[in-house]
Amino acid sequence: MTTSRRPGAVVAPVPPPARPARVLVVLLLLLAVLTTVAPVVLTARTAAAAPQPGAATVELQTSTPTLARPGDTVELSVRVTNGTDRPLDGAVVDLGVSWRPLTSRAELAAWADDGGTRTAVRQLPSEPVDRLAPGESAQVSLELDVDALGFEAESPWGPREMSVALVQGGRPLDVVHTFLLYAPEGGAPSPVAVSVAAPVTGPAVDPLDADGYDAQLAELTTSGGRLERLLDAATVSGSSPGMSLAVDPALVAAAESSDDADVQAWATRLTGRTPPAPDDTGDDGDDGGATDATNAAASTGAAGDAADVAVLPGYDPDLAAVAHTRPTRADVAAATGGEAALGSSWQRPQGWSLSLAWPHGRPDAATLATGRDAPVDQVVVASGLAPTSDVPASARTAVDTPSGKVSALVADAGLSAALASLTDDADAPTAAEGAQRLLADTALLALQAQEAGTGDLHVLAALPRDWSPDAALVGQVLAALQGATWADVVPLSDTVAAPASRVARHGLPRNDVADAELAPLSVDRLLGTHRSVSAFATVADDPVELSGDVDQALVAPLAVAARKDPVARDQAVDLAVERADDLQQGIGVADRSDVTLVSDTGKLPVKVTNELPVDATVTVVLRPNVSRLVVESRPTVVVPAGTSMNVHVPVRAIGSGDVDLQVEVLAPSGAVVAGPTSFSVRVRAGWETAGTAVVAAAIALLFIGGIWRTVRRGRSSARTTDEGVADAVDPQGPDAGPQDGTAAATPAATRTTEHDTEKDPS
Structure with a gap:
């Protein structure tokens, strides 16, 4: 074999292969060394990585x-x-x-x-x-x-x-x-107006654990609880001008109706009104009117210690989950209508006029578009939409979405992070450290606004939903900020009233679905059920009175807080739909046997049952399968609560034969609330007329026959006058019938019908 090599290269001799015994010895020596050294190395690394007991x-x-x-x-x-x-x-x-x-x-x-x-x-x-x-x-x-x-x-x-x-x-x-x-x-430069807003939301409502919700609410509102801390931070001396709250009305309503005195006290501090006494129900006579008047006066009373309060949609719905189902405007209104579902049991205090939608985290464009369809004044964007340059931008701005422009309040990321750190955690800054950072940040904002010539700069610090502040720390920091010549702490309403910024901002992702969101199928299920319940509830004079509890149950699983427990959330969805189905079974139509109609016109009775706790206004509709029977009208009646009623539907026959009728009961909205059921009608049009003619002819014949008999017998000359004849004695008695052997005929107009024959009484 020929071996080629590069010119000038040195070829090293190839050593002979190692003997198997020598290789085994080397391997054993290496194993011994590793066994001895490895524990020492591992111990040294573990000791170096062990945390110090303190610092x-x-x-x-x-x-x-x-x-x-x-x-x-x-x-x-x-x-x-x-x-x-x-x-x-x-x-x-x-x-x-x-x-x-x-x-x-x-x-x-x-x-x-x-x-x-x-x-x-x-x-x-x-x-x-x-x-x-x-x-x-x-x-x-x-x-x-x-x-x-x-x-x-x-x-x-x-x-x-x-x-x-x-x-x-x-x-x-x-x-x-x-x-x-x-x-x-x-x-110094012109001052920057700073608003601070914190959402006041509670735990998700678990319909299978009402006591658990009450316990969590008590824990949150007691001394040291997160909700108590929020209220303290908003009312502590020196911070109230700028510490605004965005409250969930369902949470406040639950606190006001709680049996826990501490929870009620928290609600009183927030709203400024005292909940009615437990026995003040207004069920007895005139007392009810007095109670209603008292509650109405309290509902419009002055707000409590937290004077600057905005209102979130009831139950704080997750707008992202709703948006990602491509909802209609009506669906968005239903998902964000939790406050309306509370009914007359809760009303906003005077001054709580500003309404906000507050999507979780950084919203995408679809979520922001959903906020546009919600019945709110502004949409808070807690993260995202930062300016594209160092030119500062006011919080209020108009954002383009697939559905059009949305009026939004964009939070300042730096200020929000600095204020969010003001908690009682061990790693929280001191009041001096927190104040110096906010003072430096707002000073830089004021300088940039002055250089850009923007002026009248209003910025927003938006806090997270789980923020549990140190109220004293917040008060000191905001007081220091208020004391600076280049910053003013103002209520959120001032920032809303400020002119919108036109500074260019970074865009939002078009569609960004989070894993924690409620699945679109479940959202569709809730919203579809809500649509049917809303249509059904129009049978009542006050639809909210009838369906309010069910509406709340359908909105509650959409809460942002429900993201923390997906299993309980899915159970809440199932239970809400079941409750809605049960409600919609409250109106029914009783089964009936077939009917025979022998006249040209008549009224067919339909028995409607109302098992609802309120009177129901319904319309009964009959739909024949052939044209030989015409339904003249659709009667609308009010069926009292807990009763049944026969509703008479006028019909007209234009031919004979069998007709199948479909029965539906409609709500004022046009929705079918009962049925469809069916029964058959045997139409025998003209039978009544023919029967009447036969009877009339028989009567006429009998009448003519009687006259003929009388004429034929005539007046005989053999007859005597009454004066010449003694009283005759009837040998058969005064009750004897005719002696000629004929039976006296009594004409009668008769009508024979089959079972359940119906005829117009006229």
């Missing part, structure tokens, strides 16, 4: 003044805590400030959200920290001479990066990223 932290407590000017001294107070199990000794607090102003909100957010140990560029003198035992804390004061920063006279107005670092042995243990707001000589 040393630093927090910013105060920073004054808020706006630093040349010649000022900024005083900072920080709190150092030793959360480790070892003493903290030899630590210092470093203060750092960047000379460069922040010009982008993206840069500002990156610095604020940086959880690392990066510090500001320029470091100032440090302050030592006294020795801290495990679990101990200490306050450290820092002073910043603004002139020492070396800012020039023409240095721009605005925020700078500032860091407060806890350092030990040259290694930062914890760093707070905050901001220094610098103002050279001269005025």
